[in-house]
Amino acid sequence: MEQTYKQRLRDKRLEDRIISEETAASWIKDGMTLGLSGFTRAGDAKAVPSALVEKAKEEHLKVNVYTGASLGSDIDRLMAEAGVVNKRLPFQADKTMRNEINQGDMLFVDQHLSHTAEAIRQDVLNPIDYAIVEAVSITEDGMIIPSTSVGNSSIFAEKAENVIVELNLAQSDAFESLHDIYELGAQGKRQPIPLTQVDDRIGTIGIQVDIEKIKGIVITNQPDSPSTIVPPDEETATMANHLIDFLRKEVEIGRLPENLAPLQSGIGSVANAVFHGLLDSEFTDLEVYSEVLQDAVFDLLDAGKIKFASGCSITLSEDKLEEVYWNIDRYRDQLLLRPQEISNHPEIIRRLGLISINTPLEVDIYGNVNSTHVLGTKMMNGIGGSGDFTRNSRLAIFVTKSIAKNGDISSVVPFVSHVDHTEHDVDVIVTEQGYADLRGLAPKERVPLIIENCAHPTYRDQLYAYYEDAWEKGGQTPHVLEKAFEWHTRFKETGTMKAAALQHS
């Protein structure tokens, strides 16, 4: 191992800065703000946060924790259990942390993933005391080479007072040259982002900081947590087919080129299933411009269906992870990882004209989308990049099963209990029932399409009943405000959204 880390720590000036994770943790004081690498469980700082949790067992310690997105390695769970987090942003996806947030024991700021870097640059958030970023190597001239994600690591390192690097020997150093780090500069003084094609390289291969800021280097040897997505099932495969049918028709009428447009897909099993559906489709020469690259992207690369994939992190299942990380050279000319500010930047998303595919918690009959709040109040994970993509994509698509909890929850409701994406932004909704293309339609034109094509048959009459009641009252977007959330309150009271007449059907 001695030899290995020396090959990876190539800047001689930093050789004497190797420290233990306990030493690093000892520098972190109550009230500080930390910027941690990590995006969708990939490339997260692992050792120092764990040591910090241990330290918090001995003394009072509350810190603000900023990340790229969700962390792996149980870090969010351990931090939540230790009560070490005062404020967390911009995203999390851990059950224990979620509970703590919803119990009011911890503050959570749910941000668009492209906005965090801008807020840090504007000095709007607490200044970052320590950036703690995972790397596969540090070059001769002190450039930090990230591992399996970039996330917000570059802006953290740039703006933090101090930087701690976790040099992770369990991550392949073949990742070197797979990143493209671009710094935007101050608003009002910056140039256009010179990216016009998915495969454009516009920056450097790593993060360059003043090496005086690098206070310590912790050598680690711990793989990323594998993703938790489940393989496609019959329903997700059906959804994928509906979506692909829709795209096929768009090509037929000349609205999309034969190789579609660069694809973005949110994290999760549904989005992964859609990408899997493309494997068996006629589409080739596909491009991906996304946040997280999941198993299916690599399956599509292996099958020669994808020309190029640009992302911000790589999150894979256990088997795929092993295969990809240690054969990464195979993908060298087809892969780039960028800061999340660039992978999710409205400028690029609009310029390239992406097709974005994300998963809602619920949609309503007018096309508003709730991506975050269960029953309008409890945080699930966060909006993530769905807003960045949805607002600016050429085609903003939401894909969900029409029901959940054995049919006691309808994913199509009269009025979503929290709005993350407004009717102005949502183009197409897909469920296992079919799809509703909402583009250019007034609210009242959308209703029958959404009910007929997307809602589960169990709930269609009930949705129509609400709508007819609302229609009587008139308006651009008819609602019966007294009953708008009746489905949600009924679920809380009775365990089902089904109206009484339906409850034993």
Added chain:
Amino acid sequence: MEQTYKQRLRDKRLEDRIISEETAASWIKDGMTLGLSGFTRAGDAKAVPSALVEKAKEEHLKVNVYTGASLGSDIDRLMAEAGVVNKRLPFQADKTMRNEINQGDMLFVDQHLSHTAEAIRQDVLNPIDYAIVEAVSITEDGMIIPSTSVGNSSIFAEKAENVIVELNLAQSDAFESLHDIYELGAQGKRQPIPLTQVDDRIGTIGIQVDIEKIKGIVITNQPDSPSTIVPPDEETATMANHLIDFLRKEVEIGRLPENLAPLQSGIGSVANAVFHGLLDSEFTDLEVYSEVLQDAVFDLLDAGKIKFASGCSITLSEDKLEEVYWNIDRYRDQLLLRPQEISNHPEIIRRLGLISINTPLEVDIYGNVNSTHVLGTKMMNGIGGSGDFTRNSRLAIFVTKSIAKNGDISSVVPFVSHVDHTEHDVDVIVTEQGYADLRGLAPKERVPLIIENCAHPTYRDQLYAYYEDAWEKGGQTPHVLEKAFEWHTRFKETGTMKAAALQHS
């Protein structure tokens, strides 16, 4: 007049295409789609739509009407009264048309103002049969020079099958060279928009189309409708002062430069009052990058406070209109009018780091904003550009009086009855009570700030009562869904949002 229009119609090839508005209207058939110039009452096509309304009195005629934004000259009212409109987009602000929309007699698609051009380019909307655009002149080589707005005229003219020009002698031809027309091109094939400063000129001075498409030229002589904004009152002046106090503090702590950042302001009296407030402030060398340029922008230009103003239209009160239009040379080096796709483009808004100032209908205790729907159902005007700016600005500010209807409506409610701007996007809320800076705050941190600093004292206890009730139930964003819209339903039933205990206070 003969002489005058000849000076303005300089392309000899078009001399024989002068027609009457009745002839133009005769070409327009039932079921067609029209693209009309016009943005915030400025630069609208006037004669042909009026002739069309007359024609519709004689025969069945329903057309789709796309514009830049609102029209003047009572066109929307007349079209609504004549029942001539099947579908209208992306914005309107006429009382009669609003009623027709809300009664369900007309379809209205409420779009982000930067999105319409993109949808047209993607062939997602009905193809445009006739673009009808007002101009001050046509150059020797057939370039159409718009008048007081650009709006969507350039994309309409580009994509329409036929173009009719209204050459309006009542508009000063000194507007020639005040426009900057830039065409983005197809998504996936376009370059970055090369605009990095407010005063950058990136395009041509007019709209170039294949002159074979110019089917007719109608000579008109009718001024724009003046704006209907009212002068600042004590309350709007107080709001302006709170906002300026906030900006001053941002400068003091180094977050903003001394000349602030380019300013955007929505249309209306409140936004105009805020700009008026800057007249008496210490701020100089200001820049404006906005949609509509109202009276106050010209007052600030006259006072030497603004260096440069970029907009998409000029909408002025009657007095100011007379003064500005015929002395437009005075502003020649300080003014540009751009297509609304460019004035409102996320790429530019984010790059320049705008301060955007818009007016909500209502806000809620977590910072969500309703800009469009009265009591959640009835359309007021439309979202306009507020979404384009709010999502991408450096500082997204909403300014409103804390109460309306003599205090029977609170502008701060538990849950907005329609969401146009989500909690992820709203930075600062200002009322005559003060301001709430929401940046970097979790939902629960925002509540006391919004109630204490923004809500009217009459409603503060009532808001706290709702929140305390909700807090008991927990969650990231506590709500009592059963009571979320109680304030709105109470207003409908009793004429006031005040709870019973307060109703005679």
